[in-house]
Amino acid sequence: MSRTISGGFARALVLLVGWAAIIFLIAPILVVLPVSVTPETYLSLPTDSISFRHYAKLVQDPRWSGGIVTSFGIAVLTALCSTVLGTLCATGLWRLSPSVAGVIRSLILWPLIVPPVVHALAFYRTWIDLGWIDTPIGVVVAHTLIATPLVVITVSTSLAGVDRRIEDAARSLGASPLLALRRVVLPSIWPGVLSGAAFAFVTSWDEVVVALFITGRKVSTLPLVIWSSLTERVDPAVAAASSIMIGLTLLLLLVRLWRPAASAERATT
Numbered sequence: 001m002s003r004t005i006s007g008g009f010a011r012a013l014v015l016l017v018g019w020a021a022i023i024f025l026i027a028p029i030l031v032v033l034p035v036s037v038t039p040e041t042y043l044s045l046p047t048d049s050i051s052f053r054h055y056a057k058l059v060q061d062p063r064w065s066g067g068i069v070t071s072f073g074i075a076v077l078t079a080l081c082s083t084v085l086g087t088l089c090a091t092g093l094w095r096l097s098p099s100v101a102g103v104i105r106s107l108i109l110w111p112l113i114v115p116p117v118v119h120a121l122a123f124y125r126t127w128i129d130l131g132w133i134d135t136p137i138g139v140v141v142a143h144t145l146i147a148t149p150l151v152v153i154t155v156s157t158s159l160a161g162v163d164r165r166i167e168d169a170a171r172s173l174g175a176s177p178l179l180a181l182r183r184v185v186l187p188s189i190w191p192g193v194l195s196g197a198a199f200a201f202v203t204s205w206d207e208v209v210v211a212l213f214i215t216g217r218k219v220s221t222l223p224l225v226i227w228s229s230l231t232e233r234v235d236p237a238v239a240a241a242s243s244i245m246i247g248l249t250l251l252l253l254l255v256r257l258w259r260p261a262a263s264a265e266r267a268t269t
Contacts (some may be wrong), residue, residue, distance in 0.1 A: 010236070029226035029246060032239050032242045032246065033161060035236065036054060036240040037050040039051035042236065043234050044236075054240040057188070057240070058237060058238065058240055058244070060145060062092045063220070064222075065219050068222050071205055071222040071223070074136060074140055074221060075201045075205040077140045078143040078147055078181040078200055079147075079198075079200040079204065080141055080197075082151050083197040085144065086151025086196055086200075087193055089148070091104055093152075093156065094156070095164075108148075110149075111146055111148075112149050119209070120213035120214070121208050123142045124214055124216050127142075132215055133213070134219055134260050135217055135218070138214050138215075139211060139214065143200075147204060149198040150203060151197070153197065154193075154195045155189060155193055158189035158193070159185075159192070159194055162185065162188045162189060167184055171243075198212060207223065208223035208224065208226075210225065226242075228239050
C-alpha cells in the first residue's frame with residue numbers, strides 16, 4: 001500500500017515539474033500575443049483598448065510584405081532543393097556498407113556542428129568570388145547547404161526501417177534503379193521525406209546569421225526585417241509577425257497530430 005502511495009506521489013511530482021517547465025518555457029512566447037495588439041507605437045501591453053494596426057502594417061508596409069514574400073519564396077526553393085539532395089544522399093548511403101556510410105554521414109552532418117558564424121564567413125568569402133552576394137540564388141544555395149543534413153537525418157531514419165530486399169526484388173523483376181527508387185523505396189519513406197522538407201523550410205524561414213553576411217539592400221528576408229526593426233527602432237509589428245509565425249506553427253503541429261490519429265481511426269474501421 002505504501003509503495004502504491006509513494007509511486008503515485010512520484011508520478012504526480014514528475015507531472016507537476018514537467019508542466020511547470022512547459023509553462024516556464026511557453027510563458028515568454030505567450031506575452032508576444034497581447035503585445036501585438038497594442039495601440040501604441042512601441043512595445044507595450046494594451047491597457048484601455050486593443051488595435052490590429054500592426055497586423056495591417058505587415059500587409060500595407062512594402063518593407064514587411066516584401067520580407068514575407070521573399071522569405072517564403074526562398075524557403076520553398078530551399079525545401080525543394082534540400083529534399084531532393086538529402087533524399088538522394090540518404091538513399092545512396094543506405095545502399096553502402098554501414099562502416100563506409102557512417103564515415104560519409106559524419107562528414108555530411110558537419111554543418112550542423114559548425115557554428116553559424118563560421119558558415120556565414122565561409123559563404124561570404126566564397127560568394128564574393130562567385131558574384132552571389134546579395135542575390136536570391138546565393139541565399140537559396142547557402143540555406144540548401146545548411147538544411148540538407150537535416151533531410152539526410154530524417155530520410156535515413158525512415159530508411160532504417162525499410163528492408164533492402166524489396167529494392168533487390170524490384171531490380172530482379174526488371175525495374176531500373178530510378179524506377180525502383182520512385183515506385184518502391186520512396187513510398188516507404190514518405191514520412192521522413194516530408195519531415196525533412198518541413199525542417200528545411202523552417203530552417204530557411206528562420207535563418208538570420210548567414211543572411212546578415214551575404215545579403216545587403218536587394219534581398220531582405222523576414223528575419224532580416226525583424227532584426228533591423230529590433231536594432232534600429234523597436235516596432236510592435238515584430239510582435240505581430242511573431243504571433244503569426246507562432247499561430248502557423250501551432251496549426252502545423254495540430255495537423256501533424258491529427259493525421260496519425262485519423263490514420264489510426266481508418267485502420268480500426
